Amino acid sequence: MSLTLLLNYFNSFSEFQTTNPDSPISKETYEDYVNTGNNVDKLIVQEGARILRTFTHVENVSFNIEWNGIHHSTEVNRADHNEFLGFRIEHTSNEDNS
Numbered sequence: 001m002s003l004t005l006l007l008n009y010f011n012s013f014s015e016f017q018t019t020n021p022d023s024p025i026s027k028e029t030y031e032d033y034v035n036t037g038n039n040v041d042k043l044i045v046q047e048g049a050r051i052l053r054t055f056t057h058v059e060n061v062s063f064n065i066e067w068n069g070i071h072h073s074t075e076v077n078r079a080d081h082n083e084f085l086g087f088r089i090e091h092t093s094n095e096d097n098s
Helices: 013-019 027-035 041-054 079-084
Strands: 003-008 057-068 070-077
Touching: 013 027, 041 057, 041 070, 041 079, 057 079, 070 079
Parallel strands: 003 057
Antiparallel strands: 057 070
């Protein structure tokens, strides 16, 4: 059985705040993160890799991101990701810098 994790990102800080009223994340912190570099690529690459490394039972990560009025939707597949990297992401760790 193949497990797919679907990630839907908030369109704005106010949408995030409405859904997470007790979050300690400030508007400045939120906007600093999403406005640095190519935010859509950053979310897909970093979060896709982090999820596939951490949750070994997840085979696919699907993203829905609405940013600056443009809808982005893509899927990261474990097998394709590992083939592209040339190694298995689940065998890496932040703790030993592998």
